[in-house]
């Protein structure tokens with residue numbers, strides 16, 4: 001089939017590569033001038049274990065399966081990653097109960113490599129930590145996400161696919177048996193495809209509304225939850241990822257590491273109504289307070305505003321977190337069209353698993 005994938009973020013690239021490997025003739029349309037210019041370049045680069053997500057949710061399924069596929073892919077393609085492990089720390093009895101619940105959920109989700117540690121055992125691993133207990137997730141790690149996306153792009157091209165940059169998709173209509181797609185940009189025009197995948201991230205809802213005849217009640221609302229990061233201006237003190245217990249809308253301000261061992265903190269949760277990418281330095285106050293609950297010796301003036309990313313959520317503050325929404329023909333009644341909504345964390349980890357299922361939906 002001639003397949004169009006809209007969006008060259010990690011989800012679109014993974015789908016395009018998997019569809020090309022399955023023998024389809026794949027084109028990716030990306031409105032910016034390069035790959036990974038959206039949500040995919042603004043995250044923690046963590047390969048999540050899959051502990052938190054509700055039983056039988058798509059997030060649980062794709063995270064656990066996608067993690068295994070991602071490590072395998074990285075090992076086979078020379079993409080940098082490190083299974084550094086992660087500690088979810090409890091600093092009081094209330095948090096300890098929460099961490100135990102996370103462990104139980106992890107067991108239900110089939111997550112391997114978990115170990116509940118007492119405070120002393122956790123401090124034996126990370127000497128600067130202050131906690132009364134911690135859940136160790138040995139399978140959690142970090143990945144060079146740009147190296148990963150570049151490798152996906154390479155495999156796509158090796159299998160005959162291509163990416164058209166600066167090519168926004170403006171309208172889509174079904175004229176049996178084809179999808180007619182109208183492009184803007186420098187070389188506007190209309191091309192027919194057999195199948196279309198909408199992996200437009202923050203633009204997925206806007207694009208679905210431009211699919212002629214797509215049921216309006218099947219386009220979920222888009223809620224923007226910005227996550228701000230602060231880098232640490234000093235020598236890193238942790239060698240594992242350190243997470244507090246989750247908060248409404250996110251996993252809590254945690255210690256993230258990159259492959260060079262640099263340490264930063266974030267993301268927090270800032271509910272916004274318009275896309276904006278500035279980090280307000282005043283948010284540092286809440287970071288110091290939160291981080292010091294598990295790392296009391298965080299020095300004053302050591303946090304420097306860094307980057308931020310925006311989670312494309314389907315639910316707002318105080319509401320139960322929505323699952324990924326992968327809407328294929330069975331969900332909306334239109335042939336060979338898949339819309340992906342709400343692909344927030346753990347989308348990076350889940351990407352290869354999502355790609356596998358979406359490619360099957362096209363048939």
Ligand SMILES: Cc1cc2nc3c(=O)[nH]c(=O)nc-3n(C[C@H](O)[C@H](O)[C@H](O)COP(=O)(O)OP(=O)(O)OC[C@H]3O[C@@H](n4cnc5c(N)ncnc54)[C@H](O)[C@@H]3O)c2cc1C
Nearest residue numbers: 007009011031038039040043046169201203227347348349
């Ligand atoms: C703060 C934060 C931290 C995160 N941390 C992690 C983590 O540690 N681990 C993890 O697994 N996941 C994490 N995630 C989630 C992960 O980053 C996302 O799930 C993933 O990057 C989503 O990729 P995407 O391809 O759907 O979107 P994007 O990367 O945004 O790609 C969509 C692309 O579509 C293009 N586009 C939009 N509209 C059109 C159009 N009409 N025509 C053509 N092109 C269009 C955009 O330009 C963009 O390039 C995090 C997310 C955030 C925000």
